[in-house]
Amino acid sequence: MGDTTPAPDEEPRPAQEGPELSATSLAALDLARAELDLAERFVVIVGDTEDAVDLAPALAEVWPTAHLRLMTKNQPPRERRPDDLRLTPVASVPDIFNALAAGPAPDVIIELGGDRGYAGHGAFGATFLSLRDGGAYLKVDLAGEVAAASADDADDSLWQWLGRSLGDQHQPPRLTGELDKQGLVRTLGEAISGVTIRDGSAVVHKRGEHLMKVNNLLHRPDGEHRVEQTVVRRCGEGSASTIAGEPAHEFEVTSPVWVNDAEAGVRLRDRYLVRELAAREYLGAVCAPRGVVTMGGLFLPESSMQPLVRPWFNRGTQDAGPDYAVFPRVSGPVPTLPGSYYHLDNEFPGHYGHVTTQDLSRLWAWDAAVERDPDVRVLLSPPTGHQEPHDYQLRLLEAFGIERDRVTVLREPARVERLVSATLGLQNHYFASPVCTPVWERIRDALVPEAEGSTPERVFVGRNETRRRCLNGDEVERRFVEAGFTVVHPETLDIAEQIRVFSGARAVAGYAGSSMFTMAYATGDTHWIVIGSRSYTATTEHLLATLHRQPIDYFFADPEVEQPAGGFAPEAYFSDYTFNFERDGADLDALLARL
Structure with missing residues (x-):
């Protein structure tokens, strides 16, 4: 786990006199002082409102340079609210995940427990991988977790996760396969670099970097705005902005549809919601082949061919469960592509069906991107096993008005100075937006005479x-x-x-x-x-x-x-x-x- 002894000029000071701490808060403080150095660290405290409000000033007294953030279910009384601490109301584990995404990646998460359905139940599995490389997860009252681990509804306890991930000989016998899906258990095992159990509490140390999938935000009414807002809160003002958009609307099917099987035909809806579309410009996005788009450790919805599906994954990354992924391995620094690029990539580059319905359905915002920067280029990755795009792809783009010399082929991960990425206009199972029609018409009218x-x-x-x-x-x-x-x-x-x-x-x-x-x-x-x-x-x-x-x-x-x-x-x-x-x-x- 390495030496965590503070440097001489950072020696923790004894906490000053103040409100008497609860047993939970005192245990967290003692464990943090014994095992961690919080100086200059981003620390998130999750749990019972009273305990969190008590613990934060005590931690600030010991480590005045720590950046503290509280996540609690209820707002504390006004007289108890810390003036200089950021407090985020969270009502559920998904709320905690989203709040963590909308801020700097934490160095330390301190879970104080409380209502198991809120903090203790699932918090570790849902949040541990959000920590920075070398971060730590501090859990108070591990004894309570162990006692709960044999309960029928306790499959998300920290003790269960440690048992699954590390093969602990003391793991409770009841395990479910449901949470093993998509590699979360495997990834946790690889990411846990050490565990310290002390006085009934635990510190779990983390290694490696992981991407947080934020497509869940799209299920909210203002989902596209929330994605942009989340990126800005994590990466800084101006890091993401919307350059074009289309509002959500209902689409009613008016053409005749006949099916031989009414039960199977239920999937063919007579009306559907065309979701809001947005074309965003990202400053400094890191991209990889097969449609991967990331910002500041966030795995953006543009990376998915079905962003409304949960859980989703992208074949250009190593999946790490429903909410996380691992970026492709790179040897050496990631190169930078200067200038502006229009992201026109998918998980199956060069596949005709995906090119037609996914890549081309993103071109609805191309004209807006050109108006913003006349020199914007297309960015796409080559088909698997090839170094260049298929000729038919380039002909489709030419027919649309994008010349071949305006296409940049992404063969390895790169940081893009300015990346424009547009919502898919066609999302299978969900909708096809009318904005796609002019794109296909422009291509058809140019190619048919040939x-x-x-x-x-x-x-x-x-x-x-x-x-x-x-x-x-x-x-x-x-x-x-x-x-x-x-x-x-x-x-x-x-x-x-x-x-x-x-x-x-x-x-x-x-x-x-x-x-x-x-x-x-x-x-x-x-x-x-x-x-x-x-x-x-x-x-x-x-x-x-x-x-x-x-x-x-x-x-x-x-x-x-x-x-x-x-x-x-x-x-x-x-x-x-x-x-x-x-x-x-x-x-x-x-x-x-x-x-």
Whole structure:
């Protein structure tokens, strides 16, 4: 744990006479004096209001240069409020997490306990990784934690976490697998550098730096503003600012939608909330390939392809549980990219479906970024295993008006002098904003004249994939060919020809997935028919068709692996499936006859 003895000129002074401390506060003070040096440190006190208000002045007397912050459930009486201490009301563990994010990373967290459902219950697991490298977590009354550890509702106690993370031989026998998900237990084990237990209390020392995921803020009515506010409070005035935005609004589906399975069709909503969109400029953001955007130890929502989903993770980082991640390893100093950059990256760089629906759906604020800085450049990372973007990506950007020499390829982490990052205009399962339409239209209108040949009126989009296969696809495609459809495989076509085919056809059918996403460029009254597994829960085709006010018919087929009731399984999501002709053949034939 290292030597924590104060330097001679920082010798802690005895606390002056004042209000008599409670047993809890006195224990915290004694343990801090014995094990820690709080001089010049950022110290957060979490817990019972009375205890915290008593402890803060005592700590300030011993370490007058410590930066103290109190987080309590209730405001103390006015006469008890410390004049020179920052006090943040917090009603829950998520409130504590958000308050920690909106301030300097703490060097020390002192948990005084109190109401277990508020501070003791879950506080350690939710906040320990917010500490700086070399920080410490001080917990008073470990005996109370041990006693509670065998209770049915005590899975988040400090004692349980230490047992899970370190394999303590004294761990209580009852463990649940739920909290092991996404690497939190593993990460805690790696991050704990030492534990001192003294007089019934504990100090847990931390090593390593961890990113705090702040996408939970988006679930609040003013979520985009809260993200900006949180960054500013942590990184300083001017570190984040909004340069463009779109207000939230309700979108009502007015085009016809038909489904063969009413239960599966529930996911295709007839109205949805288009969330507020914001384009923010960050000063000094640190980015990494696969869409990673961070500021001051905060893992920003722009890093996620589904920022409204909790918990989320990004494949460009090591996940560390629902609220934390570990930045990619770097050797040596992180280089700086001078100038302004527009972030146009995702977790699957170069993947056609993600480029079309995610990267391009961020371009709604490009013109505002150019107005702010005419020399702004695009920042994106290359596809896995490549050093450069795919040619079709650069052609899409050129069609939009961004020349190739304006694209910077991010191959390693870098600090960006000025980064503009815009909210995704399309978020699968949630919404598609009308701001995306002009982006796709601009690209379509520039590329279609380049395409050669005629466009079939009826198109069936084939799928050459090794997963999510339609096991009786030959029979499905035969039915469509007999009805006058031409089978095409988009991946064999030039990008301009792909867009021409989708924008010129009167009816387009195909298997659910990215092969169908060129429908983003559609125009006119195209009728869409989607065939896909009932376990494939994505709704992108529905969002695109209804955004364009075009009719769409869904045939949900029978998967080899069903989604668990009330849950989600990747093996079900990617499951092969079979079109049920006995159940749905007559409806399909009737639809084809009407077109």
